[in-house]
Amino acid sequence: MKLAFILAYKNLIGAGLRTWLNVGILAFTFILILFYNGLLDGWNQQAKLASIEWEYGYGELRAANYDPYDPFSIQDGHQSYKPEDFNMLTPILIRQASIYPHGRMLSISLKGIPHDQEQLKLPTTFLNPSQGEIPVIIGKRMAAAAKLKEGEEVLLRWRDKHGTFDALPVTIVKIFDSDVGSIDSGQMWIGLAQLQEMTGFKAEATYFVANKNYNHQERKGWSFIPQETLLEDINKLIASKKISGSIMYLLLLAIALLAIFDTQVLSVFRRQKEIGTYIAMGMTRLQVVGLFTVEGNMYSLLAMLLGAIVGIPMLSFLAVKGISFPEVTQGMGVTMAERIFPVFSLQLIAGTMLLLIISATIVSFLPAKKIANMNPVEALKGKLQ
Amino acid sequence: MIKFLFKGIIRDKSRSILPIVVISLGVSLTIVLSGFLSGAMTDMVDQNARFETGHVKVMSRAYAENKEQLPNDLALLGVDSLISYLRSNYPDLQWVERIRFGGLLDAPDADGESKGQGPAAGIAINLLDASSGEVERMNIERAIVSGALPDYANEALIGDEFAKKLKLNIGDEVTYFGTTMNGSMTFQNFTISGTIRFGIAAMDKGAILLDISAARQMLDMQNGAGEILGFFHNGVYNDKAALAMENSFNNQLKSNPDEYAPQMFTLRSQNNLGDLLDYANSMSAIFVLIFVGAMSVVLWNTGLIGGLRRYQEFGIRLALGESKGKIYRSLVMEATLIGMIGSLIGTGIGLVGAFYLQNYGINIAGMVDNSSMMMPTVMRAKVTPNLYYIGFIPGVFAMVFGNMLSGIGIYKRETASLFNELEV
Amino acid sequence: MNTARNFTGKMKKIILLFSFLFLGIMSGQAQDAQIILDKVDKNMVSKTEITESEMIIRGKRNVQTIGSKSYTEGNKKSFTEYLYPERERGTKMLKLEDRLWIYSPSTDRTIQLSGHMLRQSVMGSDLSYEDMMEDRKLKEIYDAIILGEETIDERKTWILELTASVENVSYHKRKIWVDQERFIPLKEELFAKSGQLLKKTTLSDISQIDGRWYPKKINFKDVLKSGNGTDFIIKKIQFNPAIPAYIFTKASLKK
Known part of the structure; x- marks a missing residue:
C-alpha cells in the first residue's frame, strides 16, 4: 500500500500542469462548498441571533387574544400583570397610533418597552424620559418610510384606554439599525411607563419577551411561544437555500470529478505498457487497480491540501471580516444581516472532506476497473485500444 | 489545406x-x-422581481412616494393607453398590471351572520388569462394547498391559515369589505376556489389573491392600477436595457408637473436590489x-x-x-x-x-x-x-x-x- | 372670568340670578353654559328626524357627492340608506346603540362593524364611523363653561368650552361657538387630551325650518390631514315625524 501511495504520488507530480489543474479545480470546488455552506450557516446563525437579540428573546408570552399577524387584535390583546409575578420577562405594550410627518398620516404600532430593559438590543436607554420631551426610537426602515431624522419632532396621535384621543409631539431621539425588519417597519418604540401613562393601561402588557432563565409554567390568560417556534421561518428559509445551493455545488463537484475521471481514463489508456509491466513484475491486477485508484484519489488529497493552503487564510479572513451584503429582503420578511460572517463548523469541514475523498475514489476506481480485465501481454505491448 | x-x-x-x-x-x-x-x-433578485419589483415597475409619482401604504387613491389611471404605449414602445417586455390593497374579509355562517372576520392583504393580478404569465410567475399553482386556481373573476384564493382562521372551506363564500380608490365603502362576494401557502407567515395568515378585473370593479379602479410591472420576455433582467428604458421613459415625462404622472423604476433602483x-x-x-x-x-x-x-x-x-x-x-x-x-x-x-x-x-x-x-x-x-x-x-x-x-x-x-x- | 362683563343684557340677568342662587361665579357660568347647551339641543335635536342629505367628499383627486336618506330616533337609533351615486345606491347602515351594521345590496350581506373598523373613515370622509356613532347628548358627557364671546361672520357667539365629564369619549375637550340669538353652533373644535386641535366643524347656511334654526351645511375637517374637509348638506329635514319601529331592525336592511 505504501508503495502504491509513493508510486501514485510520483506519477501525479510527474504529470505536471494537468495534475495541478485538476487539483486546482477540485480544491476550488472544495473551498466553494465550504464557503457557500459556511455562508448559509453564518446567515442562519446571525439571522437567528439577530432575531433573538432584537425580537424574540427566549420566547414570547402573549396575551391570549393577541395575534401578531392580526392588527385588529392589538386593540384588545393586552392584559394586566403583576410585575412581581412576571420575573425574567420584559413587558411590551402595543397600541395603534398615527403619526403626521410632514403633513402625511401614517398608521403605526406604538410599542412600549421599559427603558431600562436589557433583554432586547433596542437602544431603549434613549427612552429615559428626562429631557422634558417624549422620546421615541424608530428603526432605519421606518425612518426612511416616514422620512424622519434623528432629533426631529413629529405629532403622535393615539387613544387612551377609554378611546379618548390624545396627541402630542414626540421626538425621535434615536434611529436604530437592526437587521430585523419586523421590529422596525411601521412602528415606533416608546418608554413603557410613558405609554402606560399616556393610555391609562397601568401595568398592562400585550406580550412579554422571555429571558434566558425564564421557565414557563401555565399562566391563565397568557400563552407561551417557545423560541424554536418563533425561529421556524428562518430555519425553513435556510433549509431551502441549502438545497438549492447544494445542487449548484454538486454540479460543480461533478464537473471537477469528470475532469478526474477523464484524466484517469487517459492514464489507463496511455500507460498500458506500465500496467503490463506491473503485472509482469508480479503485482496482482487488484493491486494495480488499487494503485490507479489511489492515484486518482490522491487528487482529492492534494486538492484538500491546496484547499487548506489557500482556503484557511481566505476563509478565516472572511469569517472574521464578514461579507458585506446589501439589504434587500425587508419586503420578504426575511432577516438578513448587511454583513454576514460565515461559520465553518467542524462538521461541515469534515463532511465536505469525506464527500470529496469518497467521490474522488469512485471516479478513480471506475476507469481503473478496466485494468482488471486487461490481457497483460497485450497491455505490455501497448496494443489495447 | x-x-x-x-x-x-x-x-x-x-x-x-x-x-x-x-x-x-x-x-x-x-x-x-x-x-x-x-x-x-x-x-433572490428574481424572486423579488416576480413578487414585487418587476424588472421595471411603473407607478404614479405620488404612489411611489407612499408605496408602503398601498395608496390606491394615488394609483395610475388611464392604464389602458399607458399599457399600449409601453407595449408598442418597449416590446421586449411583457407588461402586467397589479393592484395591492387592504381590507376586511368577513365569512358568513348559514344565516348570513358573520362567523369570522379578519384583516386582509390583497393582491390582484391577472389570474384568469394564462398569457399574462402571472400565475406561473408567482408560482401560484405550486403554492396551492387545496382547491384550484380561480376560473372566474368572482373566485379568489386565500391564505391557507387565513382560511382556517375564518373557518372557510373550498366553495364557501366570503365577503370583502373595504374602501374604493375614492374612499367609498365597497363590498364584494367571492367564492373560495383554493387556499394557498406563500411561505411567509404574514401572508399565509391574511392574504387574498384576486383577478385584477374583480379588484378593479371592487375598488372602483376602472382603467387603473397601482403598479404596472414589466418583465423581459426571456425572464432575465437586463440591467443595461432596463436602465436605458427608465431613462428614456422618465425623461419624456420630466416636464410633466402632474404628481400622478407615471414614473418608471428599474429593479436595480428598488428595494436596494442593485447591490x-x-x-x-x-x-x-x-x-x-x-x-x-x-x-x-x-x-x-x-x-x-x-x-x-x-x-x-x-x-x-x-x-x-x-x-x-x-x-x-x-x-x-x-x-x-x-x-x-x-x-x-x-x-x-x-x-x-x-x-x-x-x-x-x-x-x-x-x-x-x-x-x-x-x-x-x-x-x-x-x-x-x-x-x-x-x-x-x-x-x-x-x-x-x-x-x-x-x-x-x-x-x-x-x-x-x-x-x-x-x-x- | 371678566368675559361675563361682555354678556348681553338678557344673559346678564340670568347670570346675576344664578350667581346669587348658586355658589360662586364658576358654577354660575357652568350653569349658563348648560342652559345654552340645552337651548342648542332643543334646536338641533328632535325626538325623531328624517333627513335627506348630501355628503361632499374631497379626495386628493376628485370630489364625490353621496346622497342619503336617514331616519333617526333620539341619539341611539339611526338608519341610513344611500341614494346615489349608483355605486352606493341601496347601501344601508343601521345603528342601534353602540352597534353598527352595514348592508350592501350587491353582495346581499350584512356586516357588523366592530372595534377597529369603527375608527375608519366613512366613505373616505373626514368623519369616522365612531364620530357618527356618538349617541350621548353633549351635556351627558361634557361639563361646559363659557369661555368668552366672539363675532363670527357678523354674528355674536358665546364660546363654550366642554370638558369630558365621563371617561369614554373620543374627544376630551370641545369648543363650541354658539350663535347668541339663534342658539345654533357656528363652529366647533375638537381637541385631544393634550389640547392638540384634531377636528374642526363649521356650520353654515342657517335657515329656519319648521320654526327652528338649523344649519344646512356642515363642514368637517380633520385638521391633521391636508385637504378641505367634508361637507354635509341637508337637503330636506323633517322634525318629529312618526317612524315605524321596523325601520330600526336588521330586517329592514335587506328591504
Missing part, C-alpha cells in the same frame, strides 16, 4: 466523431450549467470561470488522447517525408476545426438546454419540506450573452491546447521511434 483537413475529418470517423461528440457534450454542459448557475445565483444584483453577478462569474476551467481540463485530455492515438499515423507520415512542422501544423489546424465544429454543435445544444431550463427550470420542490409555497422551488437557468461564446473557450482552446501538447511529442521523438512506438 482546410478543405483537405475537412475531408479528413469527415472521412476518418475515429478522428472526428469521438472528439466532436465529446466536445459538443462538454461545451453544451458548460453552457447549460453556466446558465443554470447564473440563474440560481440571482434567484445584490452586482453581487450575484460576480458570484456567478466565479462559478462560470470554474466551470470553464474544469471543462477545459476534460477537453484538453480529449485532445491529448486524440493526438496520442495518431502517433502511428504521424510515424507513417514522417516516414513518407512530411516535415515535422507541417504535421504539427496540420494537427493543430485539424484540432481547431474539430474544436470549432464541436463548439458550434455544443453551443447550439447547450443554448437549447439553457433556454429550456430558463423556461421550465428544475423543480426542487420534492427536496424542500413544506414544498407547497411560493418561495422558489423551481431553479431556473438564466441565458446571458456570454453563454453564446463561453463554450468556445473549453471547446476550441482546450482542444487545440491538448492537441498541441500531444503534438510536441512529434518533435521530441525520433522518427524511427515514433514509427516504432506502436509497432506498425
